[in-house]
Amino acid sequence: MKNKRSLKKSTEEDINHMPENICPECNSTDLDYNxxxxxLTCKRCGLVIDExxxxxxPEWRAFNPEQRNSRARTGAPLxxxxxxxxxxxxxxxxxxxxxxxxxxxxxRMRKWNKKLRVSGSxxxxxxxxxxxxxxxxxxxxxxxxxxxxxxxxYRKALENRLIIGRTxxxxxxxxxxxxxRQCNIPRTLAEIAVESxxxxxxxxxxxxxxARELKIKLTPPSPSDYIPRFATELELSxxxxxxxxxxxxxxxxxxxxxxxxxxxxxxAALYIASLMVNERKSQRDIAEVAGVTEVTLRNRYKxxxxxxxxxxx
Numbered sequence: 001m002k003n004k005r006s007l008k009k010s011t012e013e014d015i016n017h018m019p020e021n022i023c024p025e026c027n028s029t030d031l032d033y034n035x036x037x038x039x040l041t042c043k044r045c046g047l048v049i050d051e052x053x054x055x056x057x058p059e060w061r062a063f064n065p066e067q068r069n070s071r072a073r074t075g076a077p078l079x080x081x082x083x084x085x086x087x088x089x090x091x092x093x094x095x096x097x098x099x100x101x102x103x104x105x106x107x108r109m110r111k112w113n114k115k116l117r118v119s120g121s122x123x124x125x126x127x128x129x130x131x132x133x134x135x136x137x138x139x140x141x142x143x144x145x146x147x148x149x150x151x152x153x154y155r156k157a158l159e160n161r162l163i164i165g166r167t168x169x170x171x172x173x174x175x176x177x178x179x180x181r182q183c184n185i186p187r188t189l190a191e192i193a194v195e196s197x198x199x200x201x202x203x204x205x206x207x208x209x210x211a212r213e214l215k216i217k218l219t220p221p222s223p224s225d226y227i228p229r230f231a232t233e234l235e236l237s238x239x240x241x242x243x244x245x246x247x248x249x250x251x252x253x254x255x256x257x258x259x260x261x262x263x264x265x266x267x268a269a270l271y272i273a274s275l276m277v278n279e280r281k282s283q284r285d286i287a288e289v290a291g292v293t294e295v296t297l298r299n300r301y302k303x304x305x306x307x308x309x310x311x312x313x
Contacts, residue, residue: 023047080151081130122158125168129154132172136195142176142185149179156214166206170198174207181218186225188263190291223248223257223265226290230263230270233289234281244273251304260300263290268300272310 022029023042030043033053040050062068091110098106118127130151137147153175157163163171173196180187193200211218224245231241247269251257257265267290274281287297304310 023049080148080155081134126155126158129158129168129172132168133176136172136176136192139195140176140187140191142180142187143183145183146176146179146185149182150175153178153210153214153216157210160213162210162213167198167202169196170202170206171210172196173198173203174210177203177207178211178216178218181221182216184225186221186229188226188261188291221262222252223262223269224252226263226266227270230266230286230289234270234274234286236270236274236279236281237277240270240273240277240279243276244269247272247304247308247310250308254307256303256307261292261296264292264296264300265304266290267292267297268304271297271301272304276310 021031023031023045025047026042026045028042028044031049032041032043033039034041035055038051038053038055039048040053041048058072060071062071091106091113118124133150133154134147137150150172154171157171157175173192177187177189177192179185180192189200189204193203196203198206210216227241227244227248231244236244244266248257248265251265251269267286270290271281271283271286274286283294283297283301287294290297
């Protein structure tokens with residue numbers, strides 16, 4: 001038996017998007033869909049506008065999430081973060097309704113099922129790398145979009161044999177950095193290097209090579225992208241944050257940020273904004289949050305204050 005309420009709702013939504021949603025007899029838009037007869041009629045004049053309408057909904061109904069999951073014939077979407085895209089089947093670890101003499105049998109079945117899911121050195125290497133991507137993204141608090149993009153980049157690098165001659169750790173970190181750039185998530189190479197055994201120079205070299213070989217176009221990071229996160233960690237107000245973003249955009253428009261690290265420009269803009277709004281923060285605190293040295297912060301601060309003619313207290 002069909003769920004008439006959900007069927008009627010979905011069908012009415014489809015009807016509203018149809019070009020024939022006006023009665024040809026009286027030009028009324030007050031139409032009624034009869035799910036039991038699959039007819040579309042006009043409520044004003046009673047004309048049957050359409051009949052034998054195809055029902056595109058499911059032939060089953062569910063009253064709770066468990067029934068919906070058990071009766072649906074489509075699974076979860078493919079996931080690049082799993083070596084077999086999530087298509088593998090798992091044997092439930094629970095031993096419900098299993099006699100005591102079959103417990104060992106099911107234990108062996110689970111063990112072999114787990115081994116067969118990752119068969120071959122290539123699958124083991126891929127599974128290990130994807131696990132590393134997931135762990136690093138979790139420790140850095142990165143969203144799922146970054147994890148999926150980084151996993152896809154690593155898969156492409158593996159298919160194009162770009163892993164040869166490089167460490168898995170370096171390629172994993174470079175993939176995460178490229179994914180952050182693609183998803184507009186501001187993360188510096190230094191922040192990613194902290195979570196990796198590869199050095200900052202190694203990650204930078206590998207990410208340039210991957211972007212070139214895989215033809216990935218990356219736009220240069222903007223200093224204003226880093227300001228909200230830095231301001232939150234420094235507990236600065238929204239007024240200081242808005243002022244710093246304005247300063248960073250001015251420096252970018254005048255070409256002062258060309259060839260310089262975006263986090264250094266963002267740190268200097270935050271320092272200047274904190275002085276202008278009278279929410280003073282020490283250069284040491286800002287430099288530590290931004291991942292730059294105090295010397296770099298002072299140099300960027302002098303360049304911005306002189307070239308932008310900022311009146312500081």
